[in-house]
Amino acid sequence: DAGVTQSPTHLIKTRGQQVTLRCSPKSGHDTVSWYQQALGQGPQFIFQYYEEEERQRGNFPDRFSGHQFPNYSSELNVNALLLGDSALYLCASSFRDQPQHFGDGTRLSIL
Amino acid sequence: GDSVTQMEGPVTLSEEAFLTINCTYTATGYPSLFWYVQYPGEGLQLLLKATKADDKGSNKGFEATYRKETTSFHLEKGSVQVSDSAVYFCALSVGYGGSQGNLIFGKGTKLSVKP
Numbered sequence: 001d002a003g004v005t006q007s008p009t010h011l012i013k014t015r016g017q018q019v020t021l022r023c024s025p026k027s028g029h030d031t032v033s034w035y036q037q038a039l040g041q042g043p044q045f046i047f048q049y050y051e052e053e054e055r056q057r058g059n060f061p062d063r064f065s066g067h068q069f070p071n072y073s074s075e076l077n078v079n080a081l082l083l084g085d086s087a088l089y090l091c092a093s094s095f096r097d098q099p100q101h102f103g104d105g106t107r108l109s110i111l
Numbered sequence: 112g113d114s115v116t117q118m119e120g121p122v123t124l125s126e127e128a129f130l131t132i133n134c135t136y137t138a139t140g141y142p143s144l145f146w147y148v149q150y151p152g153e154g155l156q157l158l159l160k161a162t163k164a165d166d167k168g169s170n171k172g173f174e175a176t177y178r179k180e181t182t183s184f185h186l187e188k189g190s191v192q193v194s195d196s197a198v199y200f201c202a203l204s205v206g207y208g209g210s211q212g213n214l215i216f217g218k219g220t221k222l223s224v225k226p
Binding site: 041058 | 115154155156206214
């Protein structure tokens with residue numbers, strides 16, 4: 001049973017560019033959440049998707065957007081990248097009130 | 112707003128020592144509480160959870176009790192092993208629409224266990 005899978009594993013971009021990160025949830029899960037983890041910090045909630053709609057959103061600017069597809073997979077898009085966007089981006093999936101399961105993340109570096 | 116405060120590390124222990132990592136929380140609703148562990152280069156793994164006051168979560172020798180009166184959820188283990196070396200995160204979640212809402216994490220505590 002595959003867990004949460006994220007792609008790519010690592011990514012290098014330059015300031016001003018745009019990036020798309022992908023996530024496939026654990027089998028049986030229908031809710032996807034995205035988190036940003038800066039080096040040495042705890043993860044910060046970006047947003048959560050359920051039934052292809054953004055259900056909750058954290059304190060992140062509109063440059064951060066997402067999408068959920070009918071098969072429950074999800075994308076995180078970040079526009080106009082800043083140096084401060086360098087971080088590990090974690091995807092987590094869940095079903096109803098069960099705990100969230102995390103992928104191994106995408107390491108994004110901005111030059 | 113809701114928040115989690117946990118003791119900052121790093122914490123260095125010898126093998127078989129007793130471990131305590133303190134965690135306190137602030138929440139307006141009735142949160143569920145969690146401990147997650149992160150090994151180098153990996154994502155977060157759920158270690159244990161508790162969903163209501165006085166619940167005790169346990170897994171792999173780790174334990175934590177949901178204390179509403181002290182708003183705490185301290186992580187303990189009686190005898191640590193080298194393989195327990197990792198970063199530990201305390202987190203809370205308030206339910207949302209019948210599902211688990213967003214997780215709010217502490218800053219993490221890095222544990223190093225020496226042989």
